[in-house]
Amino acid sequence: MFENVLGKKKYIPLTPSSKADPSALSGNQKTCPVCIRLKSGQQSFAAERVCPACKYHFPMSAWERIDHLTDPQSFEELDKDLVSINILDFPGYDEKLKAAAKNSGLKEAIICGKAMIGGYQTILAVMDSSFMMGSMGSVVGEKVCRAAEKAMELRIPLIIITASGGARMQEGMISLMQMAKTSAVLKKFHQSGLLYISILTNPTTGGVSASFASLADIIIAEPGALVGFTGPRVIAQTMGQKLPAGFQCSEFLLEHGQADLIAERSELKHILQCILKLYQGGSHA
Amino acid sequence: MLKKYFDYENNYEKLQDKIKELKKLSEQLDYNLDGEIEKLERQMENIRHSKYRNLSPWEKVLLSRHPERPVVREYIDFLLDDFIEFHGDRLYGDDKAVIAGVGSFEGHALTVLAHQKGKGTNEKIAHHFGMPHPEGYRKVERLLLQSEKFKRPVLNLIDTPGAFPGVGAEERGQASSIARVLMTLSDLKVPVISIVTGEGGSGGALALGVCDRLFMLANSVFSVISAEACASIIFKETEKTQEMAAALKLTAQDLFELGIADGIIPEPVGGAHLDFDATALNIAECxxxxxxxxxxVDMNRLLTERYNKIRSIGQYTESISNF
Structure with a gap:
């Protein structure tokens, strides 16, 4: 009887991004689960997790992204021992944290560190949606702030790769306030004259999109990523609205003026390198 | 099913009618029942007081959304003289979910930015139930910068289920419009006071909640997600809504204890809607x-304190984890 209290309509058809099972892409996979075509370029499929046929960008873990973008052996992790606590004694949160740590092999939904990209010194923060959907609680908020502060201290640019469903509800208002906290630190960051680049990956929604992800000097999106404030399912359900094709994907974002550019994974490092060069290392002040 | 109104609210009304009948009867029959009536009334008040002192978090959520609860426009009209509403974001349109304007509070010019839910179906629809579009947040940003220019303190009144969930809102940059307001408020060079008058729903509410001091009416709530949505996400069922309302620590009292709210503004017994003037006077005093x-306060100190307050929110451990 409680099945339809909220007046839920049938779930809307999902974009390929959610249809494709990330775990389906194992090393031995012969076909792309999105386009069902045979993969031809084994190398590019494995290293960048992009289907050579349909260009579908599969989820990438934070460590894979770090390996992919940074100069070899240049990454030095910062604040790696920051872990979440169950501040509100929220039912089931402790178990969820344990399970997330076990399944993802991570301590939290973001990894921050100092890294060289194409010979330029940067602070790089990378979110990972395999840890509780990349949700932002105290730790994610704090690590983003510390990353920005470290970049200010060293006077080097800040690059954040986002992947998040939004604020972590198990931390209640404290998680919501991380939006204010990261935005406040970024205000100082911008005043200090340093460069901040955000790279939006699938998915970037809710509290993360409405705070630090949107406050960069340059906003780059990965092709086909779901990016928005309210998720498409909620919009479809609440408004009873049929959603336009490609709604909230990176291309939609670009068309509506919400992102500077879309960069395929294969060209991302080169683009970052060019920007860092043009912006004189990102510390022109 | 979850009720929108309290049962006991109706029961009190019924009891009150009965007492009235009794009064009438005693007049008609010329039989003095004054003592009994007074006793009954006292008893009823006692029950009411003890009930309202012990409202559950979910009951507070319902009270914060009570259809009769005063809306921000009523408070603005009561609190400010010569209030002039300003419209538009100068980019796309005017958002009726946000009231923005300038008025005089006891002789001091204030910028007021507020979520307007509206009362009654037509008004609610016109104001989008207090759920702002990006235009609303850009109107807010525009007037915040104007306040800074004219060194005019800002009063934010929060009462919204959240930012508007719609295609147009996403097309026009809902996320970045909220983010920009958060960033602007964090360093705005004028005093900012925010008051949650009813429902503080998620990021759409927080955009008006970055401030020097945050106050909450005693029966208002402020939450990262609605209790209903939380229950439906975590348990895939809405039966757990009441439990989630408690777990989210969303009441004024909880948030004061957590240090998110700086103070609680008292409401009359039974809620703001039962005595608007008393509530508005409490807000005025605050x-x-x-x-x-x-x-x-010196501006540099004000900004430093505001920054430090926001920067320090969050709890975690830094030791090597056990799992």
């Missing part, structure tokens, strides 16, 4: 006191 304090 604004008067805090405005006086904040306007005398």
């Amino acid at each position: 604004i008067r006191k805090n405005l006086q304090e904040l306007t005398t």
